[in-house]
Structures are given as C-alpha cells and as structure tokens.
Amino acid sequence: MAKLQLKAKEIRALGYDEGPVVSIAMQVMEKHYKHASKEVALDILKSVLQSPNDFAANDVLCKIANELIEEQPVPRFEEVLREAGIPYNVFGVSFIEELAIKQMNGAMQLPVAVAGALMPDAHAGYGLPIGGVLATDNAVIPYGVGVDIGCRMCLSIFDIDVKELTQKQQFFTKALHESTLFGAGREFEQGGEHEVLDSPAFKDIALLRQLQSKAARQLGSSGSGNHFVEFGEVVIEEADSVLAVPPGKYLALLSHSGSRGMGATIATHYTQLAREKRLLPSSAQNLAWFTLNEEEGIEYWIAMNLAGDYAKACHDVIHAKLARQLGRKPLRTVENHHNFAWKEMHEGREVVVHRKGATPAGKDVLGIIPGSVTAPGFIVKGLGQQAAICSASHGAGRKMSRSVAMESITQHALNAELQKHGVKLLGGGLDEAPFAYKNIEDVMNAQKQLVTAVGRFYPRIVKMDGGTARQWKKSNRKTPGFE
Known part of the structure; x- marks a missing residue:
C-alpha cells in the first residue's frame, strides 16, 4: 500500500489557516497515519478542526489540536498585601538567619495566609524560607512547596548485627554503588516500571505527558546536593508502642531524595503561571498562588501529588533493591515527605499547610530528622503541637551557604x-x-x-553525588519487590 502523502492546499481547503498548523498537521498524519487513505486522513483533520478540545488529550492528534485551540488571555488579579503580617511562632530563633525571618514575615502578609511557623533549621530560600510552614485559605503556592516536590526521608531497619558494617564494608559499599545513581539530570538508559508511571494524570495534563518518559528513566535514582543513600546504626533505648521496634542496636538504611526532574519542572512551570496571574509586589512574587477552585490550582494539586507519589516510588525501588541484596525484609520502615502541601484541619477549619523543608509532626506521626554526614539523625514521634501547625524541622539546617562552605572548608x-x-x-x-x-x-x-525522639541513626557508609561508580546501563525493568 502506498504511503499517505498530503498537500498543504488540501489541508487549507478544509478550513485550516495559513501558518505552522498546516505543516504540523501534514507531518503528524503522514507519520502516524501513513497507511490510511487520503480520504480518511482528511476526515480526521476535519474533525480535529471542528472540535480541537476533544483531541487535546489524544497522544498523537494533540499536536494539531493544541495549535488550533485559541489561548485565552490569562485573567490577572492585583493582590494587596496585609500591612501587618499575621503573628507566627519561631522555634530556635537564636540561630535562624535574619533573611529567613524576613521572608517568613513577608509570607504572613499574604491575604490568603491563615497561620505560620518557622522551624529551628530554617534558612533563606525562594519565596517561603526553607523550614517555613504556612497555612493558607484554599490556596496553594508552588514556591511555598518548593522545587524538589515531595522530597522524602525513608528509613528501613533490619535485624542484622551492626558489626557487619565494619566487617563487610566492601560488600555494603558495592551495594550502594549498584543500587542507585546520583546527580542532576542523571538517568538510567532504560526506564523502570512502577504503578506510579501508569497514573492517569500523565495523560490528563499536557505538562505531565512530556515528563513521563524521563520519569521512567529516573525511577530509583537520587538527586544532587544534600541527597544521600546510606547505611548506618539505629539505636533504640526505650520501647515505643508507635515505632514498635524492641530496644537495641540495628543495621539500617536511610535515603533522602525527591521527585527528580519531574518535580523541578512542575514547580518552575506553575510558579511562572502563578506569577503571571497574580500581580504582587516584587518582594512577594515568588509567593504567587492559585486557589484550589482555579483550573491551574487544580492541575498543580494533581501534579504535586503525583510528584510526591513518584518520590516515594523512587525510595521504594532503592530500598527494595538493597533489601534484596541483604537478603532480608526490614523489621520496620519509617518515612515522611517534606516540600509538600496538605489539606489539614487547623483550629477548627480546613487549610492548606505548606511545609517547605519541614516534617509533619501530627500526634504520634513518625518521621526522620537527619543531622549531617557525621551527625546522628533522629526517629521522631510528633506531639501534634498546633503552635507549630503540627510540624518540626526536616534536618539540622545549613549555617553556611554552599559557596561559603566551599571557600572555607578544606578537604583535610x-x-x-x-x-x-x-x-x-x-x-x-x-x-x-x-x-x-x-x-x-x-x-x-x-x-x-x-517531637519526641524515639531512636537515633548514626551514619556509617554514606553515598552522595560525586562519587566514583560503575557505568549505568539499565535499571530493573520490573518493580523490585520481596520474593
């Protein structure tokens, strides 16, 4: 059968205007409908022209439909900040930098702000400071969530003698090298498989359609900066009914990473849309928001939750790979997001709680608060303190910027x-x-x-970006699991 060949004048005769859409239509049809008759192809193009919105979610014809859909002007809203911000609580004020407090003060002037708190690990960020917790009224702020959406801590505790970390150090080192890869933009040559990649959101939202294949190739990978996968020693001194692990010393695996390139793209895209939609003073532009009734707000909420699920999937893959190498199932797994927004009740009303670099600490909610490469981390149990909007720090927090650290700290x-x-x-x-x-x-x-500390984690073998690792060829094609 002869391959389909269309002429521009045939497409224009259907009613298509002069412009890129004609050549796009020709390319799409000749590539994806090359064995269709010209009559069938022209009928399809006619249908797309008549109702482009009906084809916006079509994996092939969306390229034509998107050219035909008229972009509606974005309504812009001029927002007025409160003259005096809402009071908020600061924990560890003596060692929080002034710029972080200034940023939090600005966030509390937003007309959608309801309550706030600043955690003791706080330092300056974009929009909301790292360590900032902000409750809003039916509004979500993309930069209030952060760039690495759903960044996550995950701890697996194993009933293995911690002496093995010293006795079999080479084995554990090799296992870390083989079980993930690190770095901005790094990905496996072949994508993995996981149910999160089958989410309908990847088809329903145009931005996410572009991210699905990259997300598959980055599944089970880790970021750069302060992200890590490490083996260490967990010490539990007293029994706790929520943690439910007997007192003792255990070998454990701790990981810290987020939603990789997908989360960063979502954050950047929707922040730009929010800034275009809401006219704010320059000092508050990075705090631009959507209401959850607006189409963009609904889209962002779906995308944010997908990024959070994806971040969890990456940790699940890493932990399952390493557990398989250890030949053990974990006694207990503890995990938590930060850089996320939740719908929660606060003082009798539903609010959207943004925790940018802050750990959920509702009553009896477990979480992980790491220290540094050498300092211990803590397994914590939330006390549900409303004064902190049921939150705690997400780590020790930086006291030096990266540039200052590079200039002042020696390798020795x-x-x-x-x-x-x-x-x-x-x-x-x-x-x-x-x-x-x-x-x-x-x-x-x-x-x-x-929070109450119910256990400590001491790092012993730490893998971060920048190490020497083998060349990465592929990830497991199936989701790792216990057999």
Whole structure:
C-alpha cells in the first residue's frame, strides 16, 4: 500500500489557516497515519478542526489540536498585601538567619495566609524560607512547596548485627554503588516500571505527558546536593508502642531524595503561571498562588501529588533493591515527605499547610530528622503541637551557604572529621561537610515541644553525588519487590 502523502492546499481547503498548523498537521498524519487513505486522513483533520478540545488529550492528534485551540488571555488579579503580617511562632530563633525571618514575615502578609511557623533549621530560600510552614485559605503556592516536590526521608531497619558494617564494608559499599545513581539530570538508559508511571494524570495534563518518559528513566535514582543513600546504626533505648521496634542496636538504611526532574519542572512551570496571574509586589512574587477552585490550582494539586507519589516510588525501588541484596525484609520502615502541601484541619477549619523543608509532626506521626554526614539523625514521634501547625524541622539546617562552605572548608578538615566519627563517604563535596550545618543537638533541643525522639541513626557508609561508580546501563525493568 502506498504511503499517505498530503498537500498543504488540501489541508487549507478544509478550513485550516495559513501558518505552522498546516505543516504540523501534514507531518503528524503522514507519520502516524501513513497507511490510511487520503480520504480518511482528511476526515480526521476535519474533525480535529471542528472540535480541537476533544483531541487535546489524544497522544498523537494533540499536536494539531493544541495549535488550533485559541489561548485565552490569562485573567490577572492585583493582590494587596496585609500591612501587618499575621503573628507566627519561631522555634530556635537564636540561630535562624535574619533573611529567613524576613521572608517568613513577608509570607504572613499574604491575604490568603491563615497561620505560620518557622522551624529551628530554617534558612533563606525562594519565596517561603526553607523550614517555613504556612497555612493558607484554599490556596496553594508552588514556591511555598518548593522545587524538589515531595522530597522524602525513608528509613528501613533490619535485624542484622551492626558489626557487619565494619566487617563487610566492601560488600555494603558495592551495594550502594549498584543500587542507585546520583546527580542532576542523571538517568538510567532504560526506564523502570512502577504503578506510579501508569497514573492517569500523565495523560490528563499536557505538562505531565512530556515528563513521563524521563520519569521512567529516573525511577530509583537520587538527586544532587544534600541527597544521600546510606547505611548506618539505629539505636533504640526505650520501647515505643508507635515505632514498635524492641530496644537495641540495628543495621539500617536511610535515603533522602525527591521527585527528580519531574518535580523541578512542575514547580518552575506553575510558579511562572502563578506569577503571571497574580500581580504582587516584587518582594512577594515568588509567593504567587492559585486557589484550589482555579483550573491551574487544580492541575498543580494533581501534579504535586503525583510528584510526591513518584518520590516515594523512587525510595521504594532503592530500598527494595538493597533489601534484596541483604537478603532480608526490614523489621520496620519509617518515612515522611517534606516540600509538600496538605489539606489539614487547623483550629477548627480546613487549610492548606505548606511545609517547605519541614516534617509533619501530627500526634504520634513518625518521621526522620537527619543531622549531617557525621551527625546522628533522629526517629521522631510528633506531639501534634498546633503552635507549630503540627510540624518540626526536616534536618539540622545549613549555617553556611554552599559557596561559603566551599571557600572555607578544606578537604583535610573533612577527612579528619569523617575519620573521627568512623564514616566512609562515597562522593559528596565540601559544600556538604558537617561544618556547613547547624548542630543537630541544638536543633532538637529547640523543638522538644514539637517531637519526641524515639531512636537515633548514626551514619556509617554514606553515598552522595560525586562519587566514583560503575557505568549505568539499565535499571530493573520490573518493580523490585520481596520474593
């Protein structure tokens, strides 16, 4: 059968205007309908022209439909900030930088703000500071969530003698190298499979359609910066009914990473849309929001939740791979998001709670608060403190910017600190040296009314971006699981 060949004048005769849409229509039809008759192809093009919105979700014809759908002008709303911001609580104020407090003050002037709190690990960010918690009235702020949407901590506790971390260090090092890859933009040559990739949101939202294949190739990978996968020792001194792990010392696996390129693209795209829609003073532009009644707000909410599910899937894949290498199922897994927004009740009303670099700490909710490469992390149980909007810190928090750390910390000093604490570091850089972070003990003391520590995690073998690893060829085609 002869391949389909169309002429521009035949497409224009259907009513298509002069412009790129004619050549796009020709390319799409000749590529995807090459064995169709010309009559059938022209009938399809006629249907798309008559009702382009009906084809906007079609994997093939959407390219033509999107050219035909007239872009409606975005309504713009001039927003007025409150002269005096809503009061909020600050935990650990003595070691929080002034710029972070200034940013939080600005967030509390938003007309949609209901309540706020600043965690003891806080430092400056874009829009809402890292460590900022903001409750809003039916509004979601993309930069109030952050760029790495759904960034997550995940801890698996194994009934394995911790002495093996020293006795079989080479085995654990090799396992870390083989079970994930690190770095901005890094991906496997072949995509993995996981039910999260089958979410209908990938078809329903145009932006997400473009991200699905990359998400598949990054499934089970980790980011750069402070993201890590590490083996260490968990110490539980007293029994806790919520944690439900007997007192003792255990070998454990801890990971920290988020939604990779997908989350960053979602954050950037919707922040730009929000800034175009809401006219705010320059100081508040990165706090532009959508209401959850607006189409963009509904889309962002769906995309944000998908990114959170994807971040969890990445951790699940990593932990399942390593558990399989260990030949054990974990006794207990503890995990939590930060960089996310939740619908919650606060003082008798439903609000949207943004936790940008903050850990959910509702009553008896478990979470992980890491220290640094050498400092211990904490397994915590939330106390449900409304004064903090049921939140706690998400880590120790930086006290040096990355550039300052690179300029002031030497490799010799880092090596000495690693040796002092018995930590083997695979990758990492001077910007992630422990000296760049606040003292985790001070941070935990500043939030005793927010969480109770029910266990400690001591890093022993830490994998971060920048280490030497084998060349990555593929990821598992099937979702790793326990057999």
